[in-house]
Amino acid sequence: MTRPKWYRLAAIAFLLLASLGRAFAIDGETAKQLGAEDGDAKLAAIQRLVGAADPAAIPLLKALQDDALVLVKGRLVIIDGDKAKDALSGASVDAPADQREAITVNNRIRAALDGAIASLKLVSPDRAERVAAARAVAGDPSDEMLPLIKTALSKETDDEVKRWLNQARALVEIKNSDPALRRAAAKLLGVGDIPQAKQILGKLLEKNPAGSFIEADAGVRDEASNALRAIERRALMPQIVATLFSGLSLGSVLLLAALGLAITFGLMGIINMAHGEMLMLGAYTTYVAQSLFRAYLPGWLDWYIVAAVPMAFAVAALVGIALERLVIRFLYGRPLETLLTTWGISLMLTQSVRSLFGAQNVEVANPSWMSGGFNLGADVVLPYNRVVIIFFAAFVVFLVWLFLSRTRLGLYVRAVTQNRTMADCMGIPTPRVDWMTFGLGSGIAGLGGVALSQIGNVGPDLGQSYIVDSFMVVVLGGVGQLAGTIIAAVGLGEINKFLEPFTGAVLGKIFVLIIIILFIQKRPQGLFALKGRMAES
Amino acid sequence: MDAPAMPDNSFYSRQAWLILGLFAAVVLFVIPALRLALPPDNPLHLSDYYLLMLGKFMCYAIVALAMDLIWGYAGILSLGHGLFFALGGYSMGMYLMREIGAEGQYRSLMPDFMVFLDWKEFPWYWAGTEYFSLALLKILLVPSLLALIFGWFAFRSRIKGVYFSIITQALTFAFMLLFFRNDTGFGGNNGFTDFKRILGFSLAHPGTRVALFAITGLALILTLLLCRYVVLSKFGRVLAALRDAESRTMFSGYNTRDYKLFAWTLSALLCGIAGALYVPQVGIINPSEMSPANSIEIAIWVAVGGRGTLAGAILGAAIVNGAKSYFTVAWPEFWLYFLGALFVVVTLYLPNGVMGLARRRER
Numbered sequence: 001m002t003r004p005k006w007y008r009l010a011a012i013a014f015l016l017l018a019s020l021g022r023a024f025a026i027d028g029e030t031a032k033q034l035g036a037e038d039g040d041a042k043l044a045a046i047q048r049l050v051g052a053a054d055p056a057a058i059p060l061l062k063a064l065q066d067d068a069l070v071l072v073k074g075r076l077v078i079i080d081g082d083k084a085k086d087a088l089s090g091a092s093v094d095a096p097a098d099q100r101e102a103i104t105v106n107n108r109i110r111a112a113l114d115g116a117i118a119s120l121k122l123v124s125p126d127r128a129e130r131v132a133a134a135r136a137v138a139g140d141p142s143d144e145m146l147p148l149i150k151t152a153l154s155k156e157t158d159d160e161v162k163r164w165l166n167q168a169r170a171l172v173e174i175k176n177s178d179p180a181l182r183r184a185a186a187k188l189l190g191v192g193d194i195p196q197a198k199q200i201l202g203k204l205l206e207k208n209p210a211g212s213f214i215e216a217d218a219g220v221r222d223e224a225s226n227a228l229r230a231i232e233r234r235a236l237m238p239q240i241v242a243t244l245f246s247g248l249s250l251g252s253v254l255l256l257a258a259l260g261l262a263i264t265f266g267l268m269g270i271i272n273m274a275h276g277e278m279l280m281l282g283a284y285t286t287y288v289a290q291s292l293f294r295a296y297l298p299g300w301l302d303w304y305i306v307a308a309v310p311m312a313f314a315v316a317a318l319v320g321i322a323l324e325r326l327v328i329r330f331l332y333g334r335p336l337e338t339l340l341t342t343w344g345i346s347l348m349l350t351q352s353v354r355s356l357f358g359a360q361n362v363e364v365a366n367p368s369w370m371s372g373g374f375n376l377g378a379d380v381v382l383p384y385n386r387v388v389i390i391f392f393a394a395f396v397v398f399l400v401w402l403f404l405s406r407t408r409l410g411l412y413v414r415a416v417t418q419n420r421t422m423a424d425c426m427g428i429p430t431p432r433v434d435w436m437t438f439g440l441g442s443g444i445a446g447l448g449g450v451a452l453s454q455i456g457n458v459g460p461d462l463g464q465s466y467i468v469d470s471f472m473v474v475v476l477g478g479v480g481q482l483a484g485t486i487i488a489a490v491g492l493g494e495i496n497k498f499l500e501p502f503t504g505a506v507l508g509k510i511f512v513l514i515i516i517i518l519f520i521q522k523r524p525q526g527l528f529a530l531k532g533r534m535a536e537s
Numbered sequence: 538m539d540a541p542a543m544p545d546n547s548f549y550s551r552q553a554w555l556i557l558g559l560f561a562a563v564v565l566f567v568i569p570a571l572r573l574a575l576p577p578d579n580p581l582h583l584s585d586y587y588l589l590m591l592g593k594f595m596c597y598a599i600v601a602l603a604m605d606l607i608w609g610y611a612g613i614l615s616l617g618h619g620l621f622f623a624l625g626g627y628s629m630g631m632y633l634m635r636e637i638g639a640e641g642q643y644r645s646l647m648p649d650f651m652v653f654l655d656w657k658e659f660p661w662y663w664a665g666t667e668y669f670s671l672a673l674l675k676i677l678l679v680p681s682l683l684a685l686i687f688g689w690f691a692f693r694s695r696i697k698g699v700y701f702s703i704i705t706q707a708l709t710f711a712f713m714l715l716f717f718r719n720d721t722g723f724g725g726n727n728g729f730t731d732f733k734r735i736l737g738f739s740l741a742h743p744g745t746r747v748a749l750f751a752i753t754g755l756a757l758i759l760t761l762l763l764c765r766y767v768v769l770s771k772f773g774r775v776l777a778a779l780r781d782a783e784s785r786t787m788f789s790g791y792n793t794r795d796y797k798l799f800a801w802t803l804s805a806l807l808c809g810i811a812g813a814l815y816v817p818q819v820g821i822i823n824p825s826e827m828s829p830a831n832s833i834e835i836a837i838w839v840a841v842g843g844r845g846t847l848a849g850a851i852l853g854a855a856i857v858n859g860a861k862s863y864f865t866v867a868w869p870e871f872w873l874y875f876l877g878a879l880f881v882v883v884t885l886y887l888p889n890g891v892m893g894l895a896r897r898r899e900r
Contacts, residue, residue, distance in 0.1 A: 271699045335699045336614045337884040343833050344880020351873035468710045471703045506718055510711045521694045
């Protein structure tokens with residue numbers, strides 16, 4: 001960062017004057033010098049104003065910075081629109097335009113003004129301003145600012161401002177040659193939440209290539225390691241929450257992707273390799289909805305997602321029904337062939353979308369109410385879009401549960417899942433149940449596509465990247481039971497995210513796969529097998 | 538499941554021997570002669586491009602045979618055979634990387650990608666890769682050992698049907714991710730390439746290319762003979778039995794797990810050999826060979842040719858890959874439509890593939 005030199009000089013001037021303990025009010029003499037022709041005289045005046053540490057000087061300096069300060073017959077006047085007032089007394093004065101004499105502010109003075117205003121804000125009467133100023137100082141304090149920080153600290157009564165100022169002070173003093181000061185600084189850093197504190201403290205504990213510690217004083221090292229532990233202890237909870245959250249988020253995405261697959265697989269015993277493409281179709285429908293809103297309802301653009309949900313469901317469901325009616329029903333009892341056929345269809349769907357929308361990813365933007373996130377502290381932010389997706393997944397699961405347990409068709413679906421032949425004998429129209437369920441499963445994947453479009457890239461290959469993961473969920477969860485799918489999806493999401501810090505994303509995935517393979521040694525039917533005489537399919 | 542026709546006497550018919558003999562003569566004598574003996578301006582001269590293409594097809598045909606063995610005869614659909622192919626290829630590739638010597642871009646004895654990663658010495662699993670004999674051993678052992686371990690777990694817990702297919706797909710997917718990482722030590726997504734020589738012979742030399750081609754042809758013929766021997770043996774009959782009625786076979790006293798495991802491992806072994814022959818000819822191996830899409834394509838070769846016929850597998854590999862070579866040059870955007878349609882049409886209307894068509898006509 002290139003900080004103007006004058007900023008620092010102003011700060012030094014401030015400390016010099018402040019250390020003399022001379023308290024200036026805005027006296028006429030100093031103020032008058034601001035209007036002097038001589039640049040050095042102006043600088044001196046600015047420095048004296050800072051030295052007085054009187055926030056009342058802020059408006060004056062700001063006016064000078066904004067070229068709103070003029071001389072009218074030797075008096076300093078602040079111009080504010082049509083009004084004019086005396087810079088010292090604040091009284092309204094008459095300042096005809098032809099009598100105004102501009103005060104020249106060159107770059108040197110402008111830089112000094114920046115520093116002066118920033119420093120004076122540390123003693124501003126407005127608490128919010130002081131907090132902001134103290135935070136800014138704590139972000140990157142320089143050695144020259146230390147005395148300034150100390151003065152502000154001695155006057156400060158507010159805890160939050162004090163905390164930031166203390167951190168700023170510690171960041172400077174940790175580099176001091178006096179070990180006692182360094183010890184105190186390390187201790188201070190341990191109670192704060194400055195992002196760079198961890199790195200600075202960590203460095204104190206390192207050894208240089210010669211084998212000796214970079215920090216010579218053992219007391220400072222002890223204090224630093226204590227402080228480091230304290231920081232890590234405090235960051236632990238938010239980090240665990242963050243990991244849990246991202247696991248849950250991944251889990252809900254997996255759930256949306258795998259739910260439809262689990263239903264159709266449970267019902268018909270077939271694997272729909274084109275299921276991932278239903279996700280992709282849902283995501284592209286979201287893109288189309290967004291484009292339509294942009295073109296015809298720009299005022300409602302934030303709510304395109306609400307329209308996209310039913311649209312995506314309908315598109316994916318229709319494609320799914322067409323797929324079942326035209327192809328899959330002819331492949332009954334030949335699951336391996338169905339797998340290959342649906343793979344072929346997935347290739348064709350991918351290529352169609354590629355021809356229609358281009359091979360590049362399309363841009364789907366979050367509605368404004370879905371951007372941003374909750375801040376948990378310690379740099380942990382829960383993005384709103386992921387929060388919304390978790391709730392959306394829960395909502396979809398609830399609807400599916402309602403459907404399966406409270407509707408006639410749902411009853412049929414459960415019956416056919418348990419025993420197709422027997423259900424047929426009891427008069428359940430199994431072909432109709434098949435295509436309707438297939439449509440439902442595909443529609444749910446379409447909904448998953450809407451969710452995916454909000455957190456990732458939307459491209460023709462979107463489906464392929466999720467298909468293996470969704471299969472793993474189905475294999476792990478077992479078929480025919482919602483609970484199995486939910487637990488498998490969320491469990492896989494959490495395991496993935498908790499492994500990631502230790503193993504990296506790729507090795508984590510491989511571990512998960514090994515876990516799954518070992519798991520189905522114990523329970524080949526998945527977590528929740530349907531009870532009954534199903535030993536041999 | 539429609540049972541594909543059982544192997545019949547046509548395997549040892551005079552006609553079959555004739556075709557096989559003809560094929561051997563073409564691959565071992567005619568094509569090498571066309572490439573080496575004829576001057577380049579002769580219209581019958583075979584360019585390197587076509588020699589490479591035919592060589593690739595023969596490698597694919599070996600994979601297809603391996604797939605037919607496991608899918609056509611044992612009813613196990615693997616969606617991860619590309620992994621075994623790639624592992625064989627990587628085993629060979631490691632040796633070929635060492636053969637480059639210090640002729641890489643960085644003039645170092647280390648492969649370029651290791652220099653790039655600033656590695657100072659070979660990781661332990663690169664030990665001994667400079668010996669061709671060890672490379673051969675690895676080509677045979679790595680894919681088959683992995684298949685043995687994986688298969689032992691899978692068949693022990695009686696995972697079958699689509700479950701097995703999905704798990705194999707996940708397996709190859711996981712390996713693809715692993716090999717894509719630079720830190721894994723196999724060149725990341727660039728894989729191995731820029732090979733210079735094999736056993737001291739320059740890979741750019743026509744003689745080396747023809748020799749590799751002829752060896753591939755020989756391997757294909759031997760694979761076919763081996764597969765034919767296996768499926769016609771008592772072992773093959775049991776495989777077919779467990780394909781059609783696994784429980785019944787089990788209750789008749791056969792340990793189906795061991796039968797499946799043997800066929801599965803043999804199949805992986807053949808894939809590994811095909812991969813090892815493929816890499817020096819094509820000159821590159823990278824993790825995209827392990828992508829699930831590649832493995833599933835192998836299944837369609839066999840389906841197009843006709844499952845459970847062996848000859849059909851070779852035919853299917855040639856047809857689909859011939860079409861691919863043609864389409865990706867002529868109409869690249871239509872290739873996926875064509876391939877997708879092939880998957881649909883073959884499974885819906887040609888359950889016994891091209892061989893089934895031919896047989897129907899005979900009747």
